[in-house]
Amino acid sequence: MSENKSQETAVNTITLETAQAWAQKWRATPGATVKAHLIPQIDITQLMNEEGVVDVRAYIGIDETGENKLMLVGVDANGNDLIDDANGQYIYDFTRPCPDTCDVKSPLF
Template sequence: MAKNTITLQQAQEWAAAWRSNPNNTVKAFLIPNVDLTQLLAEEGVQDVRAYVGIDGNNEQKLMLVGVDDNGNDLINEAKGQFIYDFTQPCPEKCDINSPLFNLK
């Protein structure tokens, strides 16, 4: 198994736990490759941190920021370090045949 991975069963358990919360309507987020590549190309970015939020239209959002090698968020527009909101929530952008989508 590759580093930093989990099994499908564990992923299904975690996804089911998230969905059992009645306030959660989003099952997943699609992150376009080009946008993730842009974030990873920012100077000093070693990792990416995701924050979950709800926008003014009550839509759940996944916000991504670059993280340096000390674990610090890199957020400074003057230095070209941005908070990215390019994710597309599911429902809407979903793979309806995924074993993670079709949980009971």
């Protein structure tokens, strides 16, 4: 992490206690099998570098084998999804769900 990044003020954050309560509530939901998704840095970097992207939207899905998926798309300044393969605006498929990619030492686990 760069020195400048570490000095920036974080926004839209919550406390560990709030995150733990939300995670616990999710796990108590019938059918909730995924605890988290590991998102590789390269995917976030590529997504944020797409033309016109100012935000990111996440979609949740289930593939043909029943595995939970987290799909991310770029969003423009007007709140519109930017999905156009011909223009380099892709849907990113983050397919590394936890279980299998969990940090079992995390206070959120």
